[in-house]
Amino acid sequence: xxxxxxxxxxxxxxxxxxxxxxxxxxxxxxxxxxxxxxxxxxxxxxxxxxxxxxxxxxxxxxxxxxxxxxxxxxxxxxxxxxxxxxxxxxxxxxxxxxxxxxxxxxxxxxxxxxxxxxxxxxxxxxxxxxxxxxxxxxxxxxxxxxxxxxxxxxxxxxxxxxxxxxxxxxxxxxxxxxxxxxxxxxxxxxxxxxxxxxxxxxxxxxxxxxxxxxxxxxxxxxxxxxxxxxxxxxxxxxxxxxxxxxxxxxxxxxxxxxxxxxxxxxxxxxxxxxxxxxxxxxxxxxxxxxxxxxxxxxxxxxxxxxxxxxxxxxxxxxxxxxxxxxxxxxxxxxxxxxxxxxxxxxxxxxxxxxxxxxxxxxxxxxxxx
Amino acid sequence: xxxxxxxxxxxxxxxxxxxxxxxxxxxxxxxxxxxxxxxxxxxxxxxxxxxxxxxxxxxxxxxxxxxxxxxxxxxxxxxxxxxxxxxxxxxxxxxxxxxxxxxxxxxxxxxxxxxxxxxxxxxxxxxxxxxxxxxxxxxxxxxxxxxxxxxxxxxxxxxxxxxxxxxxxxxxxxxxxxxxxxxxxxxxxxxxxxxxxxxxxxxxxxxxxxxxxxxxxxxxxxxxxxxxxxxxxxxxxxxxxxxxxxxxxxxxxxxxxxxxxxxxxxxxxxxxxxxxxxxxxxxxxxxxxxxxxxxxxxxxxxxxxxxxxxxxxxxxxxxxxxxxxxxxxxxxxxxxxxxxxxxxxxxxxxxxxxxxxxxxxxxxxxxxx
Numbered sequence: 242x243x244x245x246x247x248x249x250x251x252x253x254x255x256x257x258x259x260x261x262x263x264x265x266x267x268x269x270x271x272x273x274x275x276x277x278x279x280x281x282x283x284x285x286x287x288x289x290x291x292x293x294x295x296x297x298x299x300x301x302x303x304x305x306x307x308x309x310x311x312x313x314x315x316x317x318x319x320x321x322x323x324x325x326x327x328x329x330x331x332x333x334x335x336x337x338x339x340x341x342x343x344x345x346x347x348x349x350x351x352x353x354x355x356x357x358x359x360x361x362x363x364x365x366x367x368x369x370x371x372x373x374x375x376x377x378x379x380x381x382x383x384x385x386x387x388x389x390x391x392x393x394x395x396x397x398x399x400x401x402x403x404x405x406x407x408x409x410x411x412x413x414x415x416x417x418x419x420x421x422x423x424x425x426x427x428x429x430x431x432x433x434x435x436x437x438x439x440x441x442x443x444x445x446x447x448x449x450x451x452x453x454x455x456x457x458x459x460x461x462x463x464x465x466x467x468x469x470x471x472x473x474x475x476x477x478x479x480x481x482x483x484x485x486x487x488x489x490x491x492x493x494x495x496x497x498x499x500x501x502x503x504x505x506x507x508x509x510x511x512x513x514x515x516x517x518x519x520x521x522x523x524x525x526x527x528x529x530x531x532x533x534x535x536x537x538x539x540x541x542x543x544x545x546x547x548x549x550x551x552x553x554x555x556x557x558x559x560x561x562x563x564x565x566x567x568x569x570x571x572x573x574x575x576x577x578x579x580x581x582x583x584x585x586x587x588x589x590x591x592x593x594x595x596x597x598x599x600x601x602x603x604x605x606x607x608x609x610x
Numbered sequence: 611x612x613x614x615x616x617x618x619x620x621x622x623x624x625x626x627x628x629x630x631x632x633x634x635x636x637x638x639x640x641x642x643x644x645x646x647x648x649x650x651x652x653x654x655x656x657x658x659x660x661x662x663x664x665x666x667x668x669x670x671x672x673x674x675x676x677x678x679x680x681x682x683x684x685x686x687x688x689x690x691x692x693x694x695x696x697x698x699x700x701x702x703x704x705x706x707x708x709x710x711x712x713x714x715x716x717x718x719x720x721x722x723x724x725x726x727x728x729x730x731x732x733x734x735x736x737x738x739x740x741x742x743x744x745x746x747x748x749x750x751x752x753x754x755x756x757x758x759x760x761x762x763x764x765x766x767x768x769x770x771x772x773x774x775x776x777x778x779x780x781x782x783x784x785x786x787x788x789x790x791x792x793x794x795x796x797x798x799x800x801x802x803x804x805x806x807x808x809x810x811x812x813x814x815x816x817x818x819x820x821x822x823x824x825x826x827x828x829x830x831x832x833x834x835x836x837x838x839x840x841x842x843x844x845x846x847x848x849x850x851x852x853x854x855x856x857x858x859x860x861x862x863x864x865x866x867x868x869x870x871x872x873x874x875x876x877x878x879x880x881x882x883x884x885x886x887x888x889x890x891x892x893x894x895x896x897x898x899x900x901x902x903x904x905x906x907x908x909x910x911x912x913x914x915x916x917x918x919x920x921x922x923x924x925x926x927x928x929x930x931x932x933x934x935x936x937x938x939x940x941x942x943x944x945x946x947x948x949x950x951x952x953x954x955x956x957x958x959x960x961x962x963x964x965x966x967x968x969x970x971x972x973x974x975x976x977x978x979x
Contacts, residue, residue, distance in 0.1 A: 412913070412955060414955060421911075466928060500869070521832070521834055523835075542790075542832075544783055544790065547786065549791060552790055
């Protein structure tokens, strides 16, 4: 798929704070964006979704995907945009039949439960995901250089959870039964997923994504030992295949493992630029465990946004202070990208997001003074 | 409540492996019991429950509670029994109206959401929990010294989660909104809960419990900083009030925080004998972080029990080996109590539990040879 002609024609980046922080370069404030920032807590998003009819109606339509991706950027001075899409587009393109029942999570019509189903899996033709790459290019054009655009995918393990369970799960019984009783099948799924995710992210980069993020949303449900073997190893397999730059511009990569706190030291060895952290992690401890090679992204509890603005500000300050003074001056050093420790709740008052973004920008400037 | 006359009349303990391991004394094998070992995966439990009509029908009837507590002890050579009860009996005794709808989790009729509701809370009269203490005494008699009996309670924070949410929750939005916006109310609830839990556990000890366990099932959902202030501090407040011995016999205490991996170092400072660990924790790392004062309990992923016996045995060996060689000889040293990292699934084949217990006993004897 030739998208490089398009992507070289994009407007120059005006706010590169996020990209610089990913690369551990100094910035005049700590950049901030929020996981699921384009979402149901915004009335304008709810209007768009009503017009589109469904979540996938939004995600598969270039205009809608562009519209909702830019909504939080228009409302708040966020430092990055993230592609509006779903983490499960890749297994959908493998033919598993993704759907979203009203008020429920994602479901697959064809769960992968046995050897025959695994034998049918293959890296999908990227043409089946053209709607995603078209959205990336459209969003990048619409952003017009205001802030960088982050592309993303679910991690190989997280995709496998949904592929085997067929839906979300409380106990991951089916996928873990396969993992413990047929590790050969699980490894086969994960190899295919890793190669598919790498190709998918590289094609997003060609289409215009300026950074990419791997969401290992369910890595934290694995046992010690199993995490390293069935999640971390395949995230590493994705990273090994990722483009590090495009058209001469560096493309930072972010890995976020929800519940990954127990394995920070091991994740410090991943070949990515940024580790995303949930709210259980102490940022000072994380810096010590991860080492000097990575920026850290996170990690405010999304529920802080239900408190009043003064309390939100106090909690933002705690998170910034727990990371400590970021790098200033030339070269590279410790940097943070402010974010929530998980996706923003649909019940969040939008005004409280404004308070959060302002608090991050204001206090992080003071910390550098 | 005078129960000491009864408890001094109990039969002497024949298998003290669990108690010795709690106290970091040498044993000839690693003791094993399973969280929720009396439960729906056992056909005899399902029969008892059908007779009793409901979960609380089992828990509030002395004969049924005794019957189901002993069922796994009769079936498997487990090294401890645990009181059959619910973690939410204390807020129920506070008047919040606990119920279990069929196929759903627990619910409270009167959730604690505002200042007026908090003002009404008080440490409940232990007479309202007499059914629990009667069950403890009855079970202890029925055990007749075969294995020790563990009493338990939910932690102050875990009780508060249910009291404020009114039920289980995916996001803990209501309880965290109170925590961040009205920390004064949250602290008031937690003080009352801590004093109630301490009194409740001490009364279980007087009634015959030979060890006690605090289930901090939801401590792991808290942010770093909030965990220390709203969960750990109140678990410590419980422990400070607990009886350390009864009738001249030491009563070990266990604290289990699901998802507590990020705070093992801080939990090492708790005044308890054992820390329970979930499956995300590496036992060798945990030993290093917790220090020399505590035994460790855990931590097999319950989903391992869906694999075949040979694979269950291999995973048991991994967990035992990750802890390392336990203390032998005189004095005290590192000891493990084998358990799952969370409650056993209702879908578990009972024969697989037999394989697990045998593997723990066999391999742990070899490790000492």
